Amino acid sequence: MLDGAQFDLWHRCLFIPVLLLAAAIATRLIRCVSASQIPPPSGQARWVIWAALCAGLAALPFGMPLLQRLMLLPVAAVLLALAFIDRRYRLLPDRLTQPLLWAGLLVNQQGYFTSLPEAVSGAVAGYLSLWLLNAAYRHRHRRDGIGQGDFKLLAALGAWVGWPALPMLVTGAAATGLCTVAIAGLLRKPGWQAPLPFGLYLAAAAWPLLLSAAGGE
Incomplete structure (x- = not known):
């Protein structure tokens, strides 16, 4: 018979193989969405599986109700797909x-991750913040500096975690992206000067915030 602590540990560990299901769904989404683009590379499934395993390991310290864990399954699938597509196609x-x-x-009508007012404000603030930043960049440089997909992704993430988490989300994504570029530059990796797939880093930075919000932390 499992006591409370053992059951909680088993419950958390079980989330790792569950995220492999999210990886399978993400792979299917990538194939569907990428049908009109360049065919997905052969390493697609391996990349998504590794990312899902990392997401599962990152979830271990977070305790959360079963319902929130189930809600995170499709979110993880979509974020994995978006991260891969943005990394591959900048889309x-x-x-x-x-x-x-x-x-x-819809989920936050019941306040599962944040309150509905914070979710609505997060969606609006997420979109407008990057839109305004891009407008300022375009005014100065006569070209876009941020893709419209990034506006929409940040709006979507704001709807899940609420507006108070947006500064941490954007800062984490920017810091991760800049560190990645710096390391790639030091190693002289090909393509390190290419435009940054910011959606990839938004998805990565959003995951721990989603886990924290799901656990009410």
């Missing part, structure tokens, strides 16, 4: 970001 399809946005608002 964040509306077919994935828009359902993620509406799902966040």
Whole structure:
């Protein structure tokens, strides 16, 4: 018979193989969305599986109700798909970001991750913050500096975690991206000067915030 602590540990560890299901769903989403793009590379499934395992390990310290864990399964699948697609194609399809946005608002009607007012404000603030930043960049440089998909993804993530988490989310994504570019530059990796797939880093930075919000921390 498992005591409370043992059951909680088993419950947390079980989330890792569950996220492999999210990886399988993400792989399917990538194939569907990428059908009109360059065919997905052969290493796609391996990359998604490794990312899902890392996400599962990152979830171990977080305690959360079973319902929130189940809700995070499709979110993880969509974020994995978006991260891969943005990394590969520099694209964040509306077919994935828009359902993620509406799902966040719907879920937070019951306050599972944040309150509904904070979710709505997070969606609006997430979109407008990057839109305004890009508008300022475009005014100065006569070209876009941030893709519109990034606006929509940040709006969707804001709908899940609420506006108070947005500064931490953007800071974490920017710091991770800059560190990655710096390391790639030091190693002289090919393509290190290419435009940054910011959606990839937004997805990565959002995951621990989602886990924290799901656990009410």
